[in-house]
Amino acid sequence: MIELIKQVDAGLQSHDEFGNSQQIIRLNTERYKFALAVLAREDAQLQGLLPAVERLDERVADRLFGDVLMRAELEAAIERMETAAETARDGGRLAWCLERNVARVAEPTSLSAAAMARDFVVGPQIEGRRIWVWDLPEASEPVADALREALRLGFMPGGHCEASLIRPTPELVAQLDRACALLQALVPQVAHSVFQHLHSVALAHMRNERGPMLTASGGDSTPCMIFIAPEELANPWDTAVHIMHEAVHLKLSDMVRTSAAVIHEAMVTLPWGREISISNCLFAFHAYVHLQVFRAAVEQRGAEFHDAFGAPQTYLSRTRPHAMSVVNTASTAPFSRGHERMIYLGEQFRTAWAGYLTPSARRMVEWLCQAIEPLIDMSLAAPRAPETAHSESQARTEPAASVRYAKNPKLQLRPVQDRGILFAADTSLPQIRKLNTPAWLMFELCDGRSERDLAQAYAQIAGIGADSAWRQIEPMLGNLVASGLVLPIRETATSQEGRAA
Known part of the structure; x- marks a missing residue:
């Protein structure tokens, strides 16, 4: 039975798309880099910082985009970009935050971690970092004030929840570290995976409409961090459960940001x-x-x-x-x-x-x-x-020859070649889309071809019949059109109309 548990422990991390944390984080990093590139079209300061961001290796980029304040500002900027919503955040703070994070990439701690009054860390060292524990100083300071504002705006938004952070003691930190060690000892593969998504822990008294809360993971204003009630820490067995529970939520959150x-x-x-x-x-x-x-x-x-x-x-x-x-x-x-x-x-x-x-x-x-x-x-x-x-809607009986399809000429693209992923956004109505390999192929084939031509081309590449190809590609084509990445063009249009640059 013990060998079976080890097998399942390892198996839950082995799936390239759903289990492999390194790949999940990498795709999320690519999303953030693409979002910065789209946002930089209207921001000269961001534009000047992009080359430095692109030069970062994966480990350093993970630490930069794992910084609580950096990610909170990015998610807020992405929301503003995609929804044209007015928010309480200062839009200029993204460039301010990115500039400071880039300036300290050689430092062992991120911008937010460095703002803590004491250097409390727990858990194993993974990719050159450990999980840091919130210990906000009493005095006003720009980064600490920004972190307080992120908590005020974003602790589990929409859930009628509230959190009151407490200053940790060395004893509480030791209890938290003990639970991390127990989790790692019992399920090492799961622990290693979820710790990659968890950058910080805050001790807090929390409540929602049903009463006191034992643990929580935050929304986009408090990302890559979890909250634990201090009274839970005395019991290392259930504290390990709490850490794993909330950190697994962070893993799925990172996954659904790109899928x-x-x-x-x-x-x-x-x-x-x-x-x-x-x-x-x-x-x-x-x-x-x-x-x-x-x-x-x-x-x-x-x-x-x-x-x-x-x-x-x-x-x-x-x-x-x-x-x-x-x-x-x-x-x-x-x-x-x-x-x-x-x-x-x-x-x-x-x-x-x-x-x-x-x-x-x-x-x-x-x-x-x-x-x-x-x-x-x-x-x-x-x-x-x-x-x-x-x-998904059922395919029509036959593909038509009366409508042709072409790429939207207003797209900004970021391919991740070795993963078979394409990020895309319409610069006039920017919303980040991720295309998997089949959808990316469908997108590339939309160069003025009709539905019949698309089905034939896809069938030839995939080595299947044209009828089977059309059943596979019709939903993808519909999604590409609905998202604005591909435009239907009339038969009378010129051959160059609607082509991507």
Whole structure:
């Protein structure tokens, strides 16, 4: 059984698209570089900083874009660019923040970490950095003030939540580090993966409409960081669960920044008494799958660590119950445990809720079910339900010859050749799009060809029949047109009309 746990631990990180944190972070870094290039069209200061950003190697770029303030300002700027929304942020602060981060790329700490009053770090060293702990000084200082403003504007926005940060003590930091060590000892592959997405931890008293919160991960104003209630730290077993839970959320957040997961958002009522969105259900399912590996490791190997960390039952009297607790496990109420919730959510996403998800998210759900299957039976209890109206439209019988397609001439592009990914944005209505390899091929073929010509060209490249090719490419073509990356042109148009520069 221990070897099986090690196999699942490694398997959850092995998928090139959904598991490999290094690749997920790299694509997110490419998105940020592309966003800066698009934003720099209207900002001379950003334009002057771009060459320095492009020269950064992957490790340094990860630290730069993992800086809490840097990423918060970038996400705010991307939102303003894509929605033309007015926000409370100062748009000029992005260049201010980027300039200061670039100036200190040779330093061991990021801009935000350097603003802390004391240098508290926890967890293993990964890619030359450790996780830093928030310790904002009392005095006013530009970076510290900007971080306070990010917290004020962005702690779990829209969730009726509030957080009051507390200054850590050396004892609390030591407890946090102890939990990181336990997590790494029990599930080393998962721990190494999620620690790559986690740059900082804040200790805070938190509340939402249901009462006190044990942990949280922030929104775009507080990215790549998690919050933990200080009273939770005395119990290293459940603190390890909390760290893993929230850090896995950060991993999926980084993934969906470059790959949309939900086609149509909806609210659903869960059997354990919560009404939440489809997106939140997907995040919960993704986390529950990963957390089952930790639970299994505690059951099978936990005794090995009792001398160093104490036995879980010794912390029972001070542990609040929650679905993934490995200490307070006495509840027998339906759906009170994480594995029950995981099985339910997995079945819903593979049947009744499948139509809410993008094809990529549906593939991720299937992969997660297969990855955890050696530990928990994820076979469907009922036949697959018909896809809903939110699924891809059915292909027409025949491709037409009356309409031709060409690239939008107002596009700004950033190819990631070795990953088969293309980032694109219409400079007149900028919204960052990511095309996978088939969609990128479809985009390149749109050089004035008709639907029939597109189907024939795609069939020849893919080595399939024209009918099969059209069934594959029609949804992609529709998405390219809907996103404005490709324009339909009339048969009477000149051969050069609508071509990309």
